[in-house]
Amino acid sequence: MADDSQRDRVMAECLAKPGAVEDYPFGDDVAVFKVAGRMFALVPLGSSAESVSLKCDPDLAVNLRGRYAAITPGYHLNKRHWNTVTLDGSVPEEELLELIDHSYDLVVARLTKAQRSELLP
Template identity: 80%
Template sequence: MTHGAGRDRVIAECLAKPGSVEDYPFGDEVAVFKVAGRMFALVPLGPPPESISLKCDPDLAVDLRARHTAITAGYHLNKRHWNTVALDGSVPDEELLELIEHSYELVVAQLTRAQRATLSGSP
C-alpha cells in the first residue's frame, strides 16, 4: 500500500475490531461503526474527498490538528472529542491505524465490565 489507506482499508480496519458493527443511522451516505451501541468511527460514502471521523482524547486531538493539515475538528460532531481525517495519504498509514485503535479503545474504556467481557469472549 503505497498511496495511503483509502476508504475500503479504513472500513476493513473498523470492522475488524472485536464487537464492531456497521450501521447507517444517518442514512446511506455515512457508514457508522459502533461497539456496544457507541460510535467510534464515521466514514462518509459519497464522492471524494474521502475521510474518516474518529473519537480522540481532547489534548491529543489538538496536537494532531497542529501536526497534520489533513486532521481537522470533527465534522458535525463534538469538536472537542472528534477529529476528521482526510484520507489523502498525508497521514502515514501506521498513524491512521493507531488513531482508529485509539478511538475504539476510548469507547471500549467507557463500557461496563460485563460489556467489555463480551467483546473479549471472556465470561
C-alpha cells in the first residue's frame, strides 16, 4: 500500500516542472497539473485514491500496461493517450519519474515556439 509520501513526491515532481501550475478545475478532490493551460498529470486526493494519471505516447502506453499491473488505461480520460498509475510501489520510482517527464514533454512539444521559450529558465 502506498503512503501519502509517494503521492506527495509525485505532486512535488509535477509542480517542479518549468511553468507547471496546480489547479482544481474538477473540484477539491483532484489536483490537476498543467503547463501553459494544458493538463499533463492528474492526482486524485481522496483517501482511497493513490494514483496519478499521465499523458503517454500510445505505443508506450500499451507496452507499460503489459509490463505493470499497476498501469491501466487512463481513468475518465482518453484511454489511447493517458495511463493511470496506481501508487502501490510496484512501478519503480525512477520509472514513475520518467513517466512524469514524458507526460510533461509530450504537452510541451505541442505548445507554440513562443510558449516553449517562456518555459526556459
